[in-house]
Amino acid sequence: xxxxxxxxxxxxxxxxxxxxxxxxxxxxxxxxxxxxxxxxxxxxxxxxxxxxxxxxxxxxxxxxxxxxxxxxxxxxxxxxxxxxxxxxxxxxxxxxxxxxxxxxxxxxxxxxxxxxxxxxxxxxxxxxxxxxxxxxxxxxxxxxxxxxxxxxxxxxxxxxxxxxxxxxxxxxxxxxxxxxxxxxxxxxxxxxxxxxxxxxxxxxxxxxxxxxxxxxxxxxxxxxxxxxxxxxxxxxxxxxxxxxxxxxxxxxxxxxxxxxxxxxxxxxxxxxxxxxxxxxxxxxxxxxxxxxxxxxxxxxxxxxxxxxxxxxxxxxxxxxxxxxxxxxxxxx
Numbered sequence: 118x119x120x121x122x123x124x125x126x127x128x129x130x131x132x133x134x135x136x137x138x139x140x141x142x143x144x145x146x147x148x149x150x151x152x153x154x155x156x157x158x159x160x161x162x163x164x165x166x167x168x169x170x171x172x173x174x175x176x177x178x179x180x181x182x183x184x185x186x187x188x189x190x191x192x193x194x195x196x197x198x199x200x201x202x203x204x205x206x207x208x209x210x211x212x213x214x215x216x217x218x219x220x221x222x223x224x225x226x227x228x229x230x231x232x233x234x235x236x237x238x239x240x241x242x243x244x245x246x247x248x249x250x251x252x253x254x255x256x257x258x259x260x261x262x263x264x265x266x267x268x269x270x271x272x273x274x275x276x277x278x279x280x281x282x283x284x285x286x287x288x289x290x291x292x293x294x295x296x297x298x299x300x301x302x303x304x305x306x307x308x309x310x311x312x313x314x315x316x317x318x319x320x321x322x323x324x325x326x327x328x329x330x331x332x333x334x335x336x337x338x339x340x341x342x343x344x345x346x347x348x349x350x351x352x353x354x355x356x357x358x359x360x361x362x363x364x365x366x367x368x369x370x371x372x373x374x375x376x377x378x379x380x381x382x383x384x385x386x387x388x389x390x391x392x393x394x395x396x397x398x399x400x401x402x403x404x405x406x407x408x409x410x411x412x413x414x415x416x417x418x419x420x421x422x423x424x425x426x427x428x429x430x431x432x433x434x435x436x437x438x439x440x441x442x443x444x445x446x447x448x449x
Contacts, residue, residue, distance in 0.1 A: 135161040135184065139201045139243075141192050141234060142208035144171030146313045147248070147306075147353065149179075151205060154354050156182055163201065167191040169222075170210050175313055192230040193222075198237055203361060204245040206234045209283070211250070212318040213276065213404075220278035227282030228289070235293045238300070246302040246361050247290050249370060251411060252280045253305060261378075261412040264305070264370045274406045287370065300365050304357060307374025307413045310433065311350030312440040322347060325385050326434075326441050329394035339403030341382030346412045348375035349428035349436075359422040367421065374413035375426040384430075391434050 138155050142148040143164030148171065155162045156179065164176060165188045179185045190196050192208045209226050210216040216223040231247070238245040254262045255270030270280045293299040310322040317327075328335045356373035379387070382398070389396055418424045 135159065136203065137161045137163065137199075137201045139163045139165060139198060139204045139237070141165045141204070141206050141230070142171060144168060144173065144176045144187075145207060145211075146171075146175070146311075146315070146318075147309065147350065148205075148207045149175035149313055150311070150350050150354050151207070151357060152176065152179060152185070154358065156184055158358075160184070162186070163188060163198070165190050165192065165196070165198075166208070170212070170215050170315070170318075172315070192233055193225045195233050195236070200241050201237065201243050202241075204234055204238055204243050205248070205357065205361070206231070206245060207248045210279070212315075212320050213279075214318060216279040217275055220275075223278040224282045227279075227286045231286045231289045235289065235297075235299055239293070239297050242300075244300045244302065244361065244365070245290075246304060246357065247286055248357070249283045249287050249303055249305045250279070251305055251307040251372070251374065251413065252276070253284045253287065254408075254411075255280060256406060256408045257410060260410050261376060261414040262372070263414040264372055264417055271406050275404075276406050291368070294368060301368055302360050302363070303369035303371070304360050305370050305372050305374075305413075306353060307372065307411065308345050308347045309350055309353045309374075310347055310437060312436065313350070314437075321345065321381065321384065322388075322434075322437065323441070325388045326392065326437055329388050329392040329396045330438065330442055332395045334399040335385045335389070335396045336401055337381055337385060337398055338401050338407065339381070340400065341385070341398070342380050343403070343407065344378045344380050344410050344412065345384070346375045346378050347384075347430060347433070348373070348426050349433035352426040352428055356418065356422065356424050359424055363421065371417050371421065372413040372415055373418060373424070374415065375430075376413055376415055377426075377430060378412045379430065387430065387434060388438075391431070392438050
């Protein structure tokens with residue numbers, strides 16, 4: 118009895134001494150990778166998700182870890198969470214297919230969710246990082262896009278629930294810093310891909326790879342001349358953790374993305390080649406407000422974080438093709 122009590126007391130002391138980190142949206146594509154890395158760094162990780170776009174499969178391998186805790190909850194509503202040292206606020210649908218399905222819900226997540234997590238951060242004096250998006254630049258008139266650029270966003274378009282929702286979230290974070298002295302970080306994430314993406318999430322790399330692996334026509338919207346830059350998930354996670362570890366007077370926003378720029382047609386051709394596919398390219402009309410160019414200026418990340426992406430598109434695509442090929446095999 119005495120031995121059990123001692124071991125229990127030691128276990129509590131260990132958890133108290135560990136850095137406690139909350140990850141909202143932790144069962145999503147990016148969040149699940151972040152949870153894994155934080156656990157590897159020796160943190161106690163609390164993952165909060167309502168499975169709107171995340172899934173249990175992404176975190177199933179973490180469930181047996183004594184330093185991992187999962188809370189099923191919708192961040193739109195307040196939650197009386199215990200003490201935390203840091204918060205990574207990732208919760209929000211990020212694919213057009215998902216955020217346009219319920220645009221009002223998307224806006225609530227960005228706005229009300231931000232108020233709720235900032236309230237937690239204020240209560241516990243925790244550092245809090247917002248994952249914003251390159252979509253706040255809209256269809257940019259400046260190329261590449263530096264953090265000083267205010268963007269060119271349609272506030273009443275189909276994409277505005279996400280674009281303007283994230284812009285509003287940045288505003289809320291900045292005002293909580295100025296008025297309530299909450300320690301914040303704002304990261305603008307550019308297109309990211311890697312294992313753990315949903316098969317049918319509507320994003321271009323997952324769409325193209327699935328079509329190529331099944332030798333289906335690859336659908337390109339517009340003439341394929343619009344450009345994007347794609348970063349592998351490992352590079353993004355490294356960038357996020359480096360931003361969190363900056364001094365308190367560095368708030369951001371800061372771009373984290375890969376400045377290697379490709380046209381959508383070039384991307385499709387890369388994927389067809391790497392997948393040994395017989396797919397053909399077919400063209401459909403370009404969706405309204407779809408950006409013509411997207412490329413981050415990462416000068417600030419290089420200077421402040423000593424960070425640059427390391428994984429090339431060729432290397433990342435090879436990993437993604439293997440991942441999705443296994444998924445197709447396992448579901449057939």
